[in-house]
Amino acid sequence: MKYFFALIVFGFSITVMASDHREQGAHVHGSAKMNIAFDGLNGEVELNGPGDSIVGFEHKPTSESDKKTQAEALEKLEKQIGEMVFFDSSLSCEWKKEKIDIHHETNNHSNIEASWKVRCKKSVIGSQLIMNIQSFFPKVKDLDVQILVDTIQISAEAKKSKTSIKIK
């Protein structure tokens, strides 16, 4: 009897942990996360967000039109990231895609994981970074941006296009 009781308690605590995890924003439609880290002139940018906010839906595309929609969204992410995350043009930053992956979960949700290398000719310290992601993906309501440049750490939220972040 004691053993049976312990099992029930154990099962219950696992369930609570799993639902907490979701509520903490692991997958919230409209909400995405970006990490920007620079070591000198070399940076790495990572984006994580729900498929709903980037592609517009989260199921695995089967129809031609859904396949096209998904491909176009991912291509936009690949080709126009430098406009979505706009470093001052005087820094002459160049973007290079590392990966743009879409993970379909069994529960019919999906997540986008993307990363890029950025190489600038001048240090980004003291410059203004402009976040324009909503101009390209209006379903991103809230982009949490973490910036780490040498010893500078910034947490910012981009809730609309032309959100300016001073790197200092």
Ligand SMILES: [Zn+2]
């Ligand atoms: Zn979802």
